Amino acid sequence: MGNHHDSIALDWVRGEIQDTLTQGQHALEAYVENRDDTARLRFCLNYLHQVHGTLQMVELYGAALLTEEMEKLTQAILNESVSNVDEAVDILMQAILQLPQYLEHLTSSDGAAAHAQ
Amino acid sequence: MRRLPDMDAAQFHQWQTLLEHRTGITLSADRRSFLETNIGIRMREIGCSSFQAYYEKIVSGPDAVVEWATLVDRLTVQETRFFRDPDAFRLVSDYVLTRPREQLRKRALEAWSVGCSTGEEPYTLAMVLNECMNQLGMQPLFGVTGSDISKPAIDKAGKGQFSARKLLGMDEVLKDRYFRPAERNTVEIVKNIRDRVCFTRLNVLDLDTAPMHGMNIIFCQNLLIYFRRWRRREIVKRLAERLAPGGLLVLGQGELTDWQPPGLQRVPSEHVLAWIKRQADEE
Numbered sequence: 581m582g583n584h585h586d587s588i589a590l591d592w593v594r595g596e597i598q599d600t601l602t603q604g605q606h607a608l609e610a611y612v613e614n615r616d617d618t619a620r621l622r623f624c625l626n627y628l629h630q631v632h633g634t635l636q637m638v639e640l641y642g643a644a645l646l647t648e649e650m651e652k653l654t655q656a657i658l659n660e661s662v663s664n665v666d667e668a669v670d671i672l673m674q675a676i677l678q679l680p681q682y683l684e685h686l687t688s689s690d691g692a693a694a695h696a697q
Numbered sequence: 698m699r700r701l702p703d704m705d706a707a708q709f710h711q712w713q714t715l716l717e718h719r720t721g722i723t724l725s726a727d728r729r730s731f732l733e734t735n736i737g738i739r740m741r742e743i744g745c746s747s748f749q750a751y752y753e754k755i756v757s758g759p760d761a762v763v764e765w766a767t768l769v770d771r772l773t774v775q776e777t778r779f780f781r782d783p784d785a786f787r788l789v790s791d792y793v794l795t796r797p798r799e800q801l802r803k804r805a806l807e808a809w810s811v812g813c814s815t816g817e818e819p820y821t822l823a824m825v826l827n828e829c830m831n832q833l834g835m836q837p838l839f840g841v842t843g844s845d846i847s848k849p850a851i852d853k854a855g856k857g858q859f860s861a862r863k864l865l866g867m868d869e870v871l872k873d874r875y876f877r878p879a880e881r882n883t884v885e886i887v888k889n890i891r892d893r894v895c896f897t898r899l900n901v902l903d904l905d906t907a908p909m910h911g912m913n914i915i916f917c918q919n920l921l922i923y924f925r926r927w928r929r930r931e932i933v934k935r936l937a938e939r940l941a942p943g944g945l946l947v948l949g950q951g952e953l954t955d956w957q958p959p960g961l962q963r964v965p966s967e968h969v970l971a972w973i974k975r976q977a978d979e980e
Contacts, residue, residue: 588760596848603855607895613777619805619840622909623895626842630897631909637762 590686594640598680600634603627605676611638612669618658625654631679643682650675699856700738701748704733710749715756716772719765720846721902721932722923735771764777773921776816779867782918784968785947786825789914790944792945793829806839810914811936812920813843815852816896817863820886822916824875837893842909851896857886860873880956904935911941918949933958940974 610620628651635644653662653672662668667674704712705877709729717723724732736751742836743764745751755765790961793806807827810819817867824843830837845851848859861882879885899907915936921929929952937944937958948970958961961972 589762592760592763592766603895610892614838617805619807619838619893622807622840622842624899625908626844626895630904631900633898655908655910661813663784666891 589638593634593640594680594683596634597631597683600627600631601676601679604631605673608669608673608676615665621654621658625651625658628654628676640683641688643679643686646675646679646682699847701737704729704736704748708752709733711752715752720769720773720787720900722773722927723926724959732772736768739768739771743750744972748969755882767846770849773781773813774845774847774850775814777815777919779819779821781821782949782969784966785916785918785971786821787917788947788964788969789822789945790829790973792914793826796943798835799835801833801835806913807909807911807941808841808914808916809904809909809939810841810843811899811915811917813845813851813854813896813918814847815850815859816843816857816894818916818918819843819854819894819896820857820875820890822914823890824871827875827893829888830954832880837889837901841894841895843894844909845896846898846908847876848898851898854919855896857891859885901932904932904939907939909939911940912944913941914945915940916947916948918947918952921948921952930958931952937961937972937974942974942976944974945971946974 587599604624607620607623607627611617613622628647632644632647632651635641635647643663647683650672653668663693709726711734712732713724736748738752740746740748752771755761758764793801793823806817808822808826809943810822813819819841820977823839826839826841827837830839842853843854858879861878861884864876875887875890876884877887917932917936921932924932933946933948933953937960940946945964946958950968952968952970959971961974964971964973
């Protein structure tokens with residue numbers, strides 16, 4: 581991570597990502613409540629893609645890669661190509677909840693230094 | 698208030714190039730004052746006194762990403778209305794009501810409003826689809842996605858709150874059904890409609906990686922006019938790829954002339970510029 585990534589951009593990004601992930605979480609929960617409501621799963625995918633784009637914009641490629649995987653998993657559920665939907669949804673939910681913690685860790689000075697290497 | 702220096706031709710060209718490179722939007726020379734005014738307003742807000750210094754801040758400053766997000770909103774967001782193009786929404790309604798029921802039961806309808814600005818168009822689509830589902834006696838499990846390059850615009854859209862004057866001239870029945878009075882002369886979209894709509898930031902130059910696939914209806918009005926001809930065609934081609942077989946693409950009147958997008962069949966209508974994606978076996 582270069583020097584130009586100072587705290588302004590990261591703080592902004594963290595707030596935006598947290599908000600978008602919360603929206604994704606709600607969409608996923610709505611889908612879990614009603615499996616016929618696949619539109620909500622699509623919404624979750626849209627939110628994840630937005631987070632992915634934001635992470636790329638600030639060049640946090642590790643986290644961006646994780647969200648890309650999350651997108652693929654969501655797309656696979658939508659395409660009905662996962663064998664165990666319950667498990668897939670659980671994993672997705674865990675990832676949504678853990679990503680902000682990971683970013684929190686990155687923005688602490690030690691984390692940022694570690695990421696730069 | 699101190700007057701900003703005028704933007705010279707070289708500076709205009711520099712900003713014009715940046716905007717087109719990042720958003721695809723092309724500004725003709727007669728839009729120079731639009732660009733100058735809006736950039737000027739933003740420069741005053743942050744106490745920046747030269748176009749050059751601001752340009753550098755946007756391309757390489759420490760908070761370039763944040764500043765760009767603010768500026769792009771000022772340069773791209775358009776005023777829009779509910780039910781702006783009644784003919785187009787009538788077409789959507791006819792289209793949905795004439796789909797085979799079996800198909801509608803099998804898979805929830807999905808619509809996408811590209812370049813949705815502050816959300817009036819996707820909410821209108823959701824209302825139209827809701828009316829259709831009621832008429833068909835089916836569960837309203839459709840989904841509408843609104844996408845726009847501006848984060849402030851989609852944030853506003855997501856709140857679902859609008860000035861009451863936005864409802865002037867709207868059908869009373871629809872008004873009562875889909876809006877509730879909210880604080881200080883505003884109205885709020887009812888929850889069952891808000892639940893069916895999602896807003897996301899998306900740059901139309903990145904359509905190749907966009908997550909929307911198998912869309913039944915794509916609306917893209919008053920966006921292509923800001924793009925060069927070859928780019929309009931590129932965007933329409935990409936959008937066509939995202940349609941489900943038999944899906945409907947609606948553009949604004951006159952936004953794409955002298956060109957037939959491959960794989961699409963023109964809807965015979967004098968008032969709406971729309972196409973249906975051919976089924977695979979018709980190719």
